[in-house]
Amino acid sequence: MSAVRALVDLLAGRRDAASLAPREWDGVISVARAEALLGTLSVRLEGAALPAPVAALFADQRAAAEIAQRQALWEAEMARRALAEDAEFVLLKGTAYAAAGLSCARGRQIGDLDILVPWHDIGRAENELLEGGWEWVKPDPYDDAYYRDHMHELPPLIHKARDRMIDVHHTILPRTHRKTPDPLALVADAVPTTSGFAVLCPIDMACHCAAHMLADGDLQGGLRNLWDFHCLAGDFVAADAGFWGRLDARAAKHGLRVEVRRAARLARDLYGTTLPSGWDRHDPGDRWYRRRLLARDNWGGASDFLLQQAFYIRSHWLRMPPAMLARHLWTKWRRR
Amino acid sequence: MIDPAYRAAPADALRIEPLGELTAIFDRRSMQTHLVVPPVPEMLAAMAEDACDAAALAVRLAERFDLSVEGDARAVVAARLRELAAMGLVAPT
Amino acid sequence: MRHDTRIAVGPVQFRIGSDWARPIAALNRLYASYPQDPERPADATVRLFAARPWRRWLRPSVQIGGDFTVPDALPLPLAMGLLAAEMGMNLQVALGWRRHLLLHASAVEKDGRAVILSGVSGSGKSTLAALLGETGWRLMSDEFTLIAPDSGDALAFPRAVSLKNEAIAEMAARVDPARLGPLLAGTPKGDIRHLIPRPDAIAAMHDPARPALILFPRFGGAAAAVEPMGEGEAFVRLTEASTNYTALGEAGFAALTRLVRETPAFALSYPDSATGLALVDRLWAEAGR
Numbered sequence: 001m002s003a004v005r006a007l008v009d010l011l012a013g014r015r016d017a018a019s020l021a022p023r024e025w026d027g028v029i030s031v032a033r034a035e036a037l038l039g040t041l042s043v044r045l046e047g048a049a050l051p052a053p054v055a056a057l058f059a060d061q062r063a064a065a066e067i068a069q070r071q072a073l074w075e076a077e078m079a080r081r082a083l084a085e086d087a088e089f090v091l092l093k094g095t096a097y098a099a100a101g102l103s104c105a106r107g108r109q110i111g112d113l114d115i116l117v118p119w120h121d122i123g124r125a126e127n128e129l130l131e132g133g134w135e136w137v138k139p140d141p142y143d144d145a146y147y148r149d150h151m152h153e154l155p156p157l158i159h160k161a162r163d164r165m166i167d168v169h170h171t172i173l174p175r176t177h178r179k180t181p182d183p184l185a186l187v188a189d190a191v192p193t194t195s196g197f198a199v200l201c202p203i204d205m206a207c208h209c210a211a212h213m214l215a216d217g218d219l220q221g222g223l224r225n226l227w228d229f230h231c232l233a234g235d236f237v238a239a240d241a242g243f244w245g246r247l248d249a250r251a252a253k254h255g256l257r258v259e260v261r262r263a264a265r266l267a268r269d270l271y272g273t274t275l276p277s278g279w280d281r282h283d284p285g286d287r288w289y290r291r292r293l294l295a296r297d298n299w300g301g302a303s304d305f306l307l308q309q310a311f312y313i314r315s316h317w318l319r320m321p322p323a324m325l326a327r328h329l330w331t332k333w334r335r336r
Numbered sequence: 337m338i339d340p341a342y343r344a345a346p347a348d349a350l351r352i353e354p355l356g357e358l359t360a361i362f363d364r365r366s367m368q369t370h371l372v373v374p375p376v377p378e379m380l381a382a383m384a385e386d387a388c389d390a391a392a393l394a395v396r397l398a399e400r401f402d403l404s405v406e407g408d409a410r411a412v413v414a415a416r417l418r419e420l421a422a423m424g425l426v427a428p429t
Numbered sequence: 430m431r432h433d434t435r436i437a438v439g440p441v442q443f444r445i446g447s448d449w450a451r452p453i454a455a456l457n458r459l460y461a462s463y464p465q466d467p468e469r470p471a472d473a474t475v476r477l478f479a480a481r482p483w484r485r486w487l488r489p490s491v492q493i494g495g496d497f498t499v500p501d502a503l504p505l506p507l508a509m510g511l512l513a514a515e516m517g518m519n520l521q522v523a524l525g526w527r528r529h530l531l532l533h534a535s536a537v538e539k540d541g542r543a544v545i546l547s548g549v550s551g552s553g554k555s556t557l558a559a560l561l562g563e564t565g566w567r568l569m570s571d572e573f574t575l576i577a578p579d580s581g582d583a584l585a586f587p588r589a590v591s592l593k594n595e596a597i598a599e600m601a602a603r604v605d606p607a608r609l610g611p612l613l614a615g616t617p618k619g620d621i622r623h624l625i626p627r628p629d630a631i632a633a634m635h636d637p638a639r640p641a642l643i644l645f646p647r648f649g650g651a652a653a654a655v656e657p658m659g660e661g662e663a664f665v666r667l668t669e670a671s672t673n674y675t676a677l678g679e680a681g682f683a684a685l686t687r688l689v690r691e692t693p694a695f696a697l698s699y700p701d702s703a704t705g706l707a708l709v710d711r712l713w714a715e716a717g718r
Contacts, residue, residue, distance in 0.1 A: 022468045022469065022470050023467075023468070023470060025470035025471075026444055026470055026474065028472045029470070029471070029472075029474075029496075030471075030474045030495075030496055033474075033496040034496070034499075038706075051469075051470055053442065053469055053470050053472065054470050056528070057472055060527040060528045061527065063527065063680075064527045064676055064677075066678075067676065067678035068366065068676070069366050070364075070366070070367050070678070071366065071367050071368075071675075074365055074366035074367070074368075074424070077365070077366075077424070078366075078424055081421075081427060081428070084428075125643075133422060134424075147593070161422070161423075251390070279367070299430055299446050299474060299476055300474060300476075300495075300496060301476060301478070301494070342631055351679065351682065352685045353682075354662040355659075355660040355661040355664050355686065355690070356659040356661045357659055357661050358659075358660075358661030358662075358664070358665075360661075360664060360682070360686060362682040364679060367666065367675070367679070368675075369664060369674075369675075369682055371661065371664070418658060419595075428717045
């Protein structure tokens, strides 16, 4: 059995950890690391019957994930202090999941701090962050113009003392993307966490998770994003039986119905998410996504090169009109 | 310019270990280590848990260490407070 | 991967895969005397692979990867596969290990007590440790020394010592040629030849040692100089020498404050190896706790 399959089955709870041969863990651990899911797996298998070296490694990972998560939440706190009353902001992705105490946050690796700031506040937010010790990562004029004109976020900023990046988004998909979710609705309907941060409301959070995974990018790290979606759905359904219906309406409003439905089906196929009857169908196109998500060899390396290239080109196709795409790839290529 | 008032970190958030000429401060909220020199540890101790501005803190430090509040003590304290705020060890109220 | 092997160094079990047979054969020779447990799952995976498929044969060049990869790292020619493997192993430990505080330092042990030598490349810490390892000390590590957060003990990581440039001839004159790997000439780090640690050092690789002395050697200068170092400065320099200090949170902070408080530290500069060895012996006798 392939290691990536074993990983997915272990996360889904379909496979008993004790059924793995000691050396099967090699591949599972490498693939989990490559997919940024090792901390998640360590939490999922806490208390399971594991070979002693694996149990020790997983204990290390759980402790490290907890520390990393505090560091990530501290970045949010420092952004809050820097922005103070000048700009409202909403936490996105990993930091939001941790701040809201959602189940996918346990053991989850968190990269940059992602925040959503309404378009009209973005200039003020940029100034406050620059005064608060953040600085531009790339001084490259082409990249800078590209970000400002076409992307859904400011060029990345890094804090000069803490060496951590912040991505300031003004919407959740690039401005040139074929889908344009409504950023004002996202901010207006955000909800507070007990720690005093704002995060997207459940249906928007699920929409963003699906959009981020399927409409923005080439499905790199897709297994982790899909695990987020699976856990979000589980958490939100437990709190609100009408979640799926509300999610459907919200996805339609943002123009993300296709992505949200596909994310739900993929989560069902790989992680066993329970879907309501209207959602529980089969789409022949999903199989390419499943193959892309599972394209890892037993050494954690990327496999299925052509399929990856196809998804890479698709990701740019979705984001930009064709003439612009050609120009973009040309500029990038010339600078190699 | 008016000096803002700051609040120090809660006592249980910090682990403070003197290391010879330096003091190492571990902040459990940020998981960061800060290495500081006097008068920073004294300032943090004098702030305790209530909010205060540079002028009030300068007076407190003067009382504790039996110094007179004169010259640029307030300005020095204000500058250190701004650095501490950048490190996250104190927060503007 | 087409070829692979497993190596355990100190507490870390590696699995190393390669597109070519040669680096694996060279590793197997270098690590033949290390203990093997084929059933033990790997903590860290290294991959040596061709960046493009044709690079397996045509001017073959080795890309270093694994669980952690340095983006944009330049590949090495296949003849330097052993160096690629060593860099790959170091990379996985430096970026992935979380159980202990990792110091970029060499270490030697006597009577259960350790001398930790921390310094940048070129400081001579590897050469000093290798020489000490031939003269009554147990070589614990030439590159990484691990500090256990709970006990404060130093743990060994005795990979094959990476001898560079002048150190090659210096060691070759003293040890059995069977303990030396092939000469890798003209690598990006200069000439390199690996030295297999003495059998007793390999056999004792799981034995912890109490840190007794921390030294910050610097090769060069006209005369020997020794300068005691305060706890604060030692703390700062060791955080800089650690690749995982910030990732360990309070456990790392506690381990490091304890280490610098309990262990005397000195900066030393020395013009040649003989002087360096004499200084270590002198400080050991005078200050080692």
